[in-house]
Amino acid sequence: MTINATRRDVIKGAGALAVSFDLVADAARAADAPGQKLPGDLATSPKVSSWLRVEAGGKIRLLVGKVELGQGVLTAVAQLCADELDVDLARVAITSGDTRLVPDEGVTAGSFSMPNCGSAVRQVSAEARQILLGLAAKQLGVARDALTVADGTVKAPDGKSTTYWDIVANDAFEVQATGAAPLKPRDARRYAGRHVPRLDIPFKVTGTNIFIQDFRPEGMLHGRVLRPPAYDAKLVSLDTTSVEKTAGVVKIVRDGSFVGVIAEREELALDAIAELRALARWDVPATGETQDTVHDWLLRQKTQDILIKNEPNKAAKPAATVEAIYKRPYHMHASIGPSTAIAVLDADGVTHVRTHSQSVFETGAAIAEMLGVDKAKVHCIHMQGSGCYGHNGADDAAADAALLAQATPGRPVRIQWTRNDEHKWEPYGSAMLIKTVAALDDKGDIVDWSHDLWSTSHGTRPGARAGNLLAAHYLEKPFELPTPVNGGPPNYAADRNAIAIYAFPGQKVTTHFITSFAARASSTRGLGAYANVFAIESFMDELAARAKVDPIEYRLRYLKDERARAILQKAADMFGWKDFKRAPGRGRGIGFARYKGLAAFCAVAMEVEVDRGTGKVRVIRVSAANDAGEVVAPDGVKNQIEGGVVQSLSWSLKEAVRFGPGGVRSADWTSYPILTFSEVPPIDVELIDRPGTPFLGTGEASQGPTGAALANAIFEACGARLRDIPFTPAKVKAALQA
Amino acid sequence: MPALKVNGRTHDVDGLENSPLLFVLRNDLKLNGPKFGCGLAQCGACTVLVDGQPVRSCVTQVGAVVDQEITTLEGLGSLEKPDKLQRAFIDEQAMQCGYCVNGVIMRARALLDQNPHPTEGEVRLALDGNLCRCGAQNRMVRAVLRAAREA
Incomplete structure (x- = not known):
């Protein structure tokens, strides 16, 4: 199997054949049929040829916008493609994330790849099979229904056969998918x-x-960027003469800061940057925040207050009201490999950018705006x-490489960020503060619930705007960071999973969205779901303890969704919840969520040991149960x-x-x-x-339940309730002494 | 003439004695195994074997290892013929992104060469200086133990 191909490879495979009138008629009939909604990204890229080609030599070329x-x-x-087309997996070659070749499937994020790309590929492959069988039927002179297929070889009952690649029907793929092609039954x-x-x-x-x-095009040069000492620093002076004279230094690019x-x-590039760093004089504005004050900062900001659920129980007459505050700090994506990109400016004025961005189309458009060229003049290719x-430094490195490449037309420039660049300049997962309040009856049951959350943005992806690219802020003519917008329903962003899945008699959820930044922030695995689930599932545990009820039993009182109940029960059974014998210093905890309220169901149970002397937490074992709908892999x-x-x-x-002082440490x-x-x-x-149910995104499902299960297990182990992530030994000790 | 002996082949590295071994392996010898992760010997992604010992090539100067036997990931096996340890990583599907895998395999190779039948605890301890962000540690430990079992 091959994972990416050049444009020539793809075009080479596209043979010519006149469109069969039967097929057009098929498509027309299906288009008339009511209620055929195309699944996933097939709805936005409905042409069969956008997704599939049959290549001479017995390959099926699958083109997808989602990336690995x-x-x-x-x-x-x-797997989905091979099944529906009836070919061996080895015949499937994939081109992914090349803005000139693949359907625009937006961003590879949010646990959307299987629901949106997987379901599209499955359907379009089934459509392609129907088209190919139609052509084979004509060629072999038999009815389509009489044909059988094995690994792309189509057989008629009389033994005559042809193959997909003998038919080479790519023109026949220039049709809209109908949504009507039947999918394989499971056992086939x-x-x-x-x-x-x-x-x-x-x-x-x-x-x-x-x-x-590993991509090393002929003539490749090595670029590096001198990142400022702090976010808002401005370059005052820099004498580049000595560095410019260094043998092997090809160019110094300076544009504003x-x-x-x-x-x-x-x-040599690294040495030159070190020398330039020593020579550069910056104006660095003072910053006052520390990791300890950042939550106070959140509460001091002007907020957009969005009531995302407003169903309070006005009739509630609570016997008690309980509240708690939960916090998460800024977290890094912290990739092991620093962000990399390779860009080259061609003679035709097109900048080709190799990038590991999750959003090749929008990042390409943002880079084009930054360079002041037409969108078509930036070609992004995912590697x-x-x-x-989540959104780490990938797009910014692509922008860096594209900027530098303008200075050396025809010669590719490779950027790889340093570890320092990656740690200090990637956009972090936002710090958050959550306040939960529960009104309880005299038995400790919940009669009303509220959840208020404070957060900066979880979405400053390039989104076709130069102002979201790091380098663009420092240019002579800088691009301003667009005012961030919080993502709304049904997926939400800062408030992802803030609406509890539980059927409380009343529930009110308010998002306090902050459009300014204490630190650069953007999408990090799960966005707000991690902290919101941590808060909800910790609070449920606190309320269960207060009511002296087993925390799983307590949850089940409010959990009506059968799949949710099943997954919680499964994790409990795997863990051995019922028969758990607590050893001294040890405890167990559980956390659960349905990611985004619409994706995978996940429950996590774990046992921990807390050393009361040092405050150190050791996780002994974890049991996790997940329901992602129909499972492909x-x-x-x-x-x-x-x-x-x-x-x-x-x-x-x-x-x-x-x-x-001065910023990130x-x-x-x-x-x-x-x-x-x-x-x-x-x-x-x-x-x-x-089987038979929709694919539910799963890549971010276990983040929130794990954080909560951990806090809950620490509580059972030692009686200390940890509400401020991370649970370092110092914080555990402090909680034990409180 | 100083020479770099890598995976059984000798390369002229005249004038590159002060360069980091990692950059020479990747950029001059065009080897893909060792990865740049931190440049600070903190993550292990760049690990190679020098005379059988695991070494962080990002902080090793070429001049310090001339005429010693250097082995990179490519020196263990190939796509067509992976060695037992590489095979075990495939069998256990022991990664997500795979960026750290070079370092983990090279460190594990050094461990198995010295201790062919390590306990799980010994494997974890040996790999404790190799960072993995995807969370595939348990799979990698299983792969190393499988390779030891099947050796």
Whole structure:
């Protein structure tokens, strides 16, 4: 299998054949049929040819706008394609994330890839099969229904046969999908729902070209950018003469406060930046916030107050009212591989940008605005990078490379951020503060509930606006950061999962959205869901403890959704909740959510041990249960849930971006430590598969439940209620002494 | 003439003695295995073996390792013929993005060469200096133990 192809490869495969009138008639009939809504991104890119080509030599070229981030999505969509088209998986070659070749599927984020891309690929592959069978029927002179297909070879009952690639029917794909093509019954599928080893892994364990970092075009130069000492710093003076004279330094690019260097060798570029840093004089405005004051800052800001649920129980006569405040700090995406891009300005004025961006189309448009050129003059091509977990430095590195490439027409410029760049300049997951209030009756049952949250933006992705690109702020003619907008229903952003799934007699949820920034922030795995679920599920645990009721039983009182109840019960059974024997210093906790209220259901139970002397928390074991609807790639789903548990444990136990005078202080892995191999507990993941139901996005489902389960387990272990992430030993000790 | 011996082949590195080994391996020798992660010896993504010992190539100067035997990920096996450890990582689907995997495999290779049948605890301890952000640690530990079992 091949993962990306040049444009020539794709065009080469496109043979010519006149469109059959039968097919046109088929399409027309289906278009007349009412209620055929095209699934997922097929609705916005309905042409079959946008997604599929048959290539000479027996390959099926699948074109998708979603990109591989290490989540295994390309393997999953290949499974769907191979099944519906009746070909071996090895015949499926994928082109992904090339703005000139693939359907625009927006951003690869928000756990949307399987619902939007997966369901589109499945349907369009079924449509293509119908088209190919129609052509084969004509060629073989038999009725379409009489044909059978095995690995692209179409057989008539009399033994005559042809193949997809003999038909080469790409013109026939220049039709709108009908939505009417039948999907394979489950037992006729070879790949979907079964374990298929990921297609990219053999490349990655052997050092075979697959990462953007491995792309080395002829004549490539190495660029680096001199990032300012702080967000709002302005360059006052910089004498570049000495650096310019250094052998191997090709160019110094200066545009306002943006300074970059292009060199023949990577280490020379780094040396030049170090020298320039020593020579540069900056005007650095003072900043007052620290990680300890950032939540006070949140509360001091002017907010947009959005009532996202307003169904208070006006008749409630509570016996008691309980409230709690929960906090999360700024968290980093903290990719292991710093952001990378390679750009080249061609003679035709087009800048080609290799990037690991999640949003190639919109990032390309933003770069075009920054460069002051037409959108068509920027061509973005996705290549795999280090895992990103949201909007990290990928797009900014693409912008850096595109800017520098303007100075060396014809010669590609490669950027890879330093560790310092990545830690200090990526847009973080926003700090949040959440206040929950419950009105209780005399038995401790909830009669009314409110949830207020304060947050800055979780969405400053490029979105076709230059002002969202880091470098654009520092140009002589700078682009202003657009005023951020909070994402609304049904997915929400800061307030994602803020509406509790529980059927309380009353519920009121208010978002206090802050459009200014204490630190650069954007989409980080789960957006607000991580903190909102942490707050809701911690508070439920507190209320259960108060009512002296088992926390699972307490939840089930308010949980009407059968799939939600099933997943909670499954996690409890896996963990052995009922028969749990508490050892001294140990405790268990559970957390649950349906991601976004509309995606995967996930419950996480865990056991922890708390050292009362040091305050150190050790996670002993984790059981996670997940319902992602119909499962295409079982191991892929498990891997996402397991990885999400580990990352959320890391956020919740160890991570907080540190600030001080002058800005961000977390500049490397020592000042921003993450969970290590010896700290990762055994994690058991099981799935409830629901064949025939829609794909539910799962990549972000375990973040919130994990944080809450951890806090709840710490409470049972030692009686201390931790409401301020991360639960460092110092905070646990302080809570024990309180 | 100083020479760099990598995966059994000798390369002339005249004039590059002060360059970081990682950049020479990646940019001059066009090897993809070792990755740039931090440049500070904190994450392990750049790990290679020098005379069998795991070394962080991002902070190692070429001059310090000339004439020693350097092994990179490519030196273990190939796409067509992965070695046992690489095979075990495939069998266990032991990654998400795979960026850290070079370092994990190289560190594990050094461990297995020295201790062919490590306990799970010994594997975790050996890999504790290698950072993985996707959360695939348990899968990687299982892969190393599988390779040890099947060796």
